[in-house]
Amino acid sequence: MPETQSWLKSEFSRYYSEHEVRYPERYGAREYAFFFFDCAGMIRHTSFMSTRKLRDFLAYAGPKHAYYSSAFYERPAAQTMGQKNWLGAELIFDLDADHFPGTENMIREDMLAMVKGETRKVLDKFVLGDLAFDPKYVGVVFSGGRGYHIHINDPRVLELDSHCRKEISDYIGFIDGDIDILMEQKAVRGSGNFKGAYYRQMPKPDDPGWKGRVAQALTEYVDKLEAMPRKEAIKDIAKRMKTGEGAAAKVYDPLFSGRSGSRGADILRSRHSIDFLKEYETHLLCEELVPALMREEAGTIDAPVTKDVNRLIRLPNSLHGKTGLRVAPIKLEELKDFEPLRDAVAFGDAPVKIRGLKPDSIRMKGGHFSITDGTETEVPEYAAVYFAARGTAQIE
Numbered sequence: 001m002p003e004t005q006s007w008l009k010s011e012f013s014r015y016y017s018e019h020e021v022r023y024p025e026r027y028g029a030r031e032y033a034f035f036f037f038d039c040a041g042m043i044r045h046t047s048f049m050s051t052r053k054l055r056d057f058l059a060y061a062g063p064k065h066a067y068y069s070s071a072f073y074e075r076p077a078a079q080t081m082g083q084k085n086w087l088g089a090e091l092i093f094d095l096d097a098d099h100f101p102g103t104e105n106m107i108r109e110d111m112l113a114m115v116k117g118e119t120r121k122v123l124d125k126f127v128l129g130d131l132a133f134d135p136k137y138v139g140v141v142f143s144g145g146r147g148y149h150i151h152i153n154d155p156r157v158l159e160l161d162s163h164c165r166k167e168i169s170d171y172i173g174f175i176d177g178d179i180d181i182l183m184e185q186k187a188v189r190g191s192g193n194f195k196g197a198y199y200r201q202m203p204k205p206d207d208p209g210w211k212g213r214v215a216q217a218l219t220e221y222v223d224k225l226e227a228m229p230r231k232e233a234i235k236d237i238a239k240r241m242k243t244g245e246g247a248a249a250k251v252y253d254p255l256f257s258g259r260s261g262s263r264g265a266d267i268l269r270s271r272h273s274i275d276f277l278k279e280y281e282t283h284l285l286c287e288e289l290v291p292a293l294m295r296e297e298a299g300t301i302d303a304p305v306t307k308d309v310n311r312l313i314r315l316p317n318s319l320h321g322k323t324g325l326r327v328a329p330i331k332l333e334e335l336k337d338f339e340p341l342r343d344a345v346a347f348g349d350a351p352v353k354i355r356g357l358k359p360d361s362i363r364m365k366g367g368h369f370s371i372t373d374g375t376e377t378e379v380p381e382y383a384a385v386y387f388a389a390r391g392t393a394q395i396e
Helices: 003-018 051-061 108-130 162-173 209-226 230-241 245-256 264-271 279-297 303-307 381-390
Strands: 032-035 043-046 065-069 071-073 086-089 091-096 138-142 147-152 185-187 198-200 312-314 351-356 360-364 367-371 376-380 393-395
Touching (some): 003 051, 065 071, 108 138, 108 147, 108 209, 162 303, 198 279, 209 230, 209 264, 209 279, 230 279, 245 264, 245 279, 360 381, 367 381
Antiparallel strands (some): 032 065, 091 147, 138 147, 185 198, 351 376, 360 367
């Protein structure tokens, strides 16, 4: 085994001999899986009947990655899924930077801050908000890498099948959101030129769920438009609707022209109504602009993770093999101030000599560390583990 990989294994083994992982509920009914520094592939279909045996294994093997099943089974060590006899599973939401466009060009600190913001949105608006889960059943874990996991252990969700879990993830992600339900289409009474016309029933800001969110988001967006010059506002509308500026102007002008005696924006705010719009303008706002705003309001979660009733998820307080950071459980009230590159650092400050293999840099625990190809330098142990785990440096 190469020297750097051997050093990482020894560092991980030492960590596990000195620190406890967080053992999941019904730990003896979970499947465990591991990747290692000294062999290829995943070893899975294992179980541990005591926490002591699991801790001893981690300290001895020093695995690169450690996982446990979100599900619990009658026979977790059985070698096929059918033999395990599924008994239930936690509900998991996975938020990872891979699912957010543009994060590949961000420095790690900014990327992690952005994903934490999205995690807080999913928690506040959906998990604790619309879905109203009791906080005592909700856990948050920093993945050690590029995101966060939200665990729901509410007894009401443990036996949900994959289809039901997909329905939950679709709700959070506004997948196939139906504008005809959120903004009900009603026929205009009349004849002649008015026969067949319709209007949309505007929801109220205090309506529950996505209806209230439509009203809130649209009102907030109108406030934003009002603070912008007309040309800039029209460009913003066109960008969101993915349409031309001519169509965007047909949304903007009725809001601020005062065509009906009162400005449309004022009617929207005071009466929660869009009856000042003509039919085509209603179509543009409700079927082009509102869905764009709702996609921004939606939570960006990894849907396949949520619907998977046999998912393997990282073991809290284990180490992430590509960063050396701790898979850190976080109290809900502490998430706002949680800083991964400070609070999930697992190793100490002892100096370690490394040689850079490719350019890389990181800010950790208030310090900035940078390496270049072929340059030897001395960094704290935690930074050495980080660069070595990423394959951008080797131990000297």
